[in-house]
Amino acid sequence: MILLSYATAVIIFCIGLYTIMIRRNLFKTVLGLALMESAVLLIIVSSGYIPGGVPPIAPFSGPAVNPLPHAFTLTAIVIGASDIALALAFIVKLHRHYRTVDLDRIRGLRG
Amino acid sequence: MSTLLRESAAFVLMAGGAFFSLASVIGIIRFPDIYTRIHAGTKALTGGATLVLLGAALYAPSWQISAKLFLIAAFLMATNPIASHAISRACYRHGMKPVLAFIDEYGNSEEKRDRT
């Protein structure tokens, strides 16, 4: 079951990367970043799971899952959200000038 | 005895709720235009979700879980109608006409109110 979530996460990561590489729309790039980030989060959270575990909130009624990946994931979620906000702000500013969000029509972003 | 009664009542409520949920989703798929879909997707679905949650609250082993489930049901019933109202109004304001509709009472009243 854990291998299943790893496989899912890797597939989503690759979908995100492919979206970034192929799509011309800048919003698609940001959506791809969001997908990649979610995939990494899924990998980290899955790595802490143990079969039959309970949430790490005392008192435990059984073997608790690993709490450390949850802490990392919390940190990474907030960091990812601020990254996405920043990217959207940049896109809006660029749209002011070029009136487009098409990657090919923005001069400096082709190379 | 009371346990059996409680559980069977919970089962009836939850089965009814699940049936409503499924039916409303089928309605979302099958209905012809946006207004009927909103009708299916919010009324029936809110009712179905509330039924499921009430059944679960009956079924729950401890009172904390029951209280939280009641809370969820209350919040769903409070928020979802606002959302569906906002979206149907947005559709109407945007100019989407309902299919198979001949009398537009809301539009007439709206028009009058906006004129004045």
Add this chain to the structure above:
Amino acid sequence: MTLVLAIMVPLLSAFLVPLFHLARKTLSVGLIGIMGLASISAALAAAHTGWYSPAVSLLGGWAPDIGIALVGDRLSSAFLLMTAIGSGAALACALEKFGGGPWRFYALFFLMLGSMNGILLTGDLFNLFVFYEIFSVAAYLMVAFSMSWQALEAGLKYLVLGTIGALFILLGTAFTFMATGVLNMALLAEALASIPRETLTAISACLVLGLTIKTGAFPVHFWLPDAHSSAQTAVSALLSGVLIKVSIYALMRVCYIFFLGTNGAVFLAITVIGSFSVLGGHLMALRQDDIKRLLAYSTVAQIGYILIGIGCASAAGAAAAVFHAFNHMLMKMGLFITAGNLSEEKGTREICGLTGLWKSHPLWVSAFAVLSASIVGIPPFNGFMSKWFIILSSAGAGTVIPALVIAAGTVISAAYYLRVLSAFISPDEGSSYDLPPYVPRKPRRRSVSFAIVGSFALLCLVLGVMPFSPIFREYFSSIGQTAVDVEAYVGLVTGR
């Protein structure tokens, strides 16, 4: 104690800047200067501690495996010294140019300073990622600070690539954690020896790919020229001189600690990337007409030199890489400040338009000549010495090709720097170009900038002579020893 303060003093300054702005509306130069002095002296104190008595600071009083530990050793303190000098110079230039007006810029500057010190001092892999993210976000915004459209494009490009790089670093961290269960770098150095081969490959690929993207080496370098050329002068100097070095430190620390005993292929990959960076950077720089883009591509090439030094995987190579990083900080900051000031003076950034400067600004041009001679690698200057050390250590590692690449790169770089210098020296032809009619601005006082550039040029001379003294050589070889001596690092952190 000093290690924590080196991170917290800049961060506290950054948190205080908005409050001061709310109280006063315009910040005085003196206030920012005092904050900057405090931050830099805190960094220097940490560097002193790390150099003379390598220290571990346990945050929260927890043991290194359950909490976070800050580690200051000789490698960290060398880079701390470097960033302190570089960011002090950049802050002085920025204060001279902008005054106290753009308070958000100074908040970003202090955040960046604190996060750089955090990267240099942390001993925990996830904490490294977190500080790297603060650092990167501040860097994206500093690139976009001038708000011109080129700067915004460069910022967006840097943002997308940098975020992908950060995600790869996070993925590598996740894999490392999954394989070993710990995150302290010293404990990981021991634990990584016994994990499966495929996992180690995945970890090294993710970490090296992410850090390479952040560094700006050749195959993924395309954010760097735009970002470094479209920023303001002081910011360009900071980006090219200091920020890259922090990424270099992260690459060096992570690769030496994790993969020195486990995965030698990483160092081969770094050498290959470095060689391609040298050639590609120099060849692209040869084709540029814009002086700041030329300098930015030259930065790509210089990163290649440093990467070749790291790829030797020996103490001598690490020492040479650190020495070249230090020299590159001096040379490239001086060159960027000079080029920025001169091109503002002439109103153009095209090389063919920057004529007649020898007549009007002889001191600036001579400083530029000294710095570019040094970066090309003319013998009495420091650039020659560090390149020579890199060639020696890469020959000592048993390969000749990097040495040949370095020699070829030197020739190419001589060509384009000579082109720039000849443009500077040639007489002003004025109307032969259809430039817009140039309105001379009110002359600004640039004494601080010139003092910085002049002292950097002098330091270039001094550092070119210093390697002949044995004490200096011993210092630098001790940095290299610290970098590659994983057991000493582990012993320092775990107390064994």
Add this chain to the structure above:
Amino acid sequence: MSLSFMIFLYVFLIATALVISAINDILSAVITLSVFGILLATAFAILQAPDVALTQAVINSGIVTALFLVAFSQTEKPECYSEEEEE
């Protein structure tokens, strides 16, 4: 939960990601992203991480969608989606 349920959830998740990647209309992709966030939160809950699921729920349905829509509303004119997709 049972394995088959996890398979169902993960296939659903991948399908959502594919739709986000493949659909041309950005507004629809953003709507799908909110569905993706809910599914991801469900997966986190099943993986026994209530903290993470709560954070994902809150951030995804509160802030990220709002920011996307604000950015989108400033870059696209309404004509380009309302006409071409009328039935």
Add this chain to the structure above:
Amino acid sequence: MSSKPYIFRIASLILCVSLGLMLFRGIAALPVTEKVTGPASHYLARTAGETGARNVVGAILFDYRAFDTLGESTVIFTAVCGIAMLFSRRKFHRSSRGLSFIAKRGIGIMVPFLLMYASVIILFGHLSPGGGFQGGTIFATVTVLLCVVFGSSFESQYFPPRTKDILESGGALLFSGIGLIGLAAGTGFLSNIAAGFPAGTFGSFLSAGSVPILNVAVGMKVGAGLSTIFYSMIKMLDAGHDHREGGGIE
């Protein structure tokens, strides 16, 4: 839609698939974990004694690895600073145009519950799932909702930007100050029980030393920060037609 050449798409696909295969091989080679080992077992076994918090994740975030949390909230601080910098110098006409009466009245009834829920999430962060991030984000969502439903002038009347700035910097300074108390006590930066914070009785509201205070600090910082991001981004909504070149500081 894509105008990229076909060969480029194929190459990207191959690159992505091979990368995915490499990553999956790396994961699949690891043994399946049946038991928590390493530092995590320490956390699970001894959090209650060492920090007094019931929520182990909260204890890790705000005690064992609180420095990460400081860095993480500083990322939001940086992003807020930058986005406010990008969108400064714009004239902003606040709008009071909202949704219909039904939505306004419904939201008006809901908002106190939302605020209460956010406060509960923050204040009980050491006892149940939740904490500063989640509660702060709900606060930010409330401001977003007020903006959407009542218009931004209403929102800025109740939560003026100045207050948000003060809250954000104040949260950051509160967090750092708690850390410096530990440094002054000589037990290390951000130390909790060891620096003399009372542990309280396990499981009660006032327990876990400095963890609730840090939760409040992070909640202030995150809530004000995300709200400011949204507020800065809607600033340009009606400044839509100026084509001024540049606009930065020369």
Add this chain to the structure above:
Amino acid sequence: MITAMIWTLMISAALGFWRVIVGPTVPDRIVAADALSIILTTTLALLGLVFNNPVFLDIAIAFAVLAFADVLIMAKFFEHGELHL
């Protein structure tokens, strides 16, 4: 019994997702996404019942409280074609 409920709800969600994919206009998608959020909120609540742990219900509360924020802002965006904030 609860497992059967969860399966029914998940299948409903999958069917609703079809409307998100094909839904010819944007409001169709919004309505379907709203329906999905309600169904999955209920599913999360039932999951908390399966795990017999009240902490999972907090997630469901968060969704019940916040999921309509998306729909409101989308509706406002759709109504005017842009956000008048």
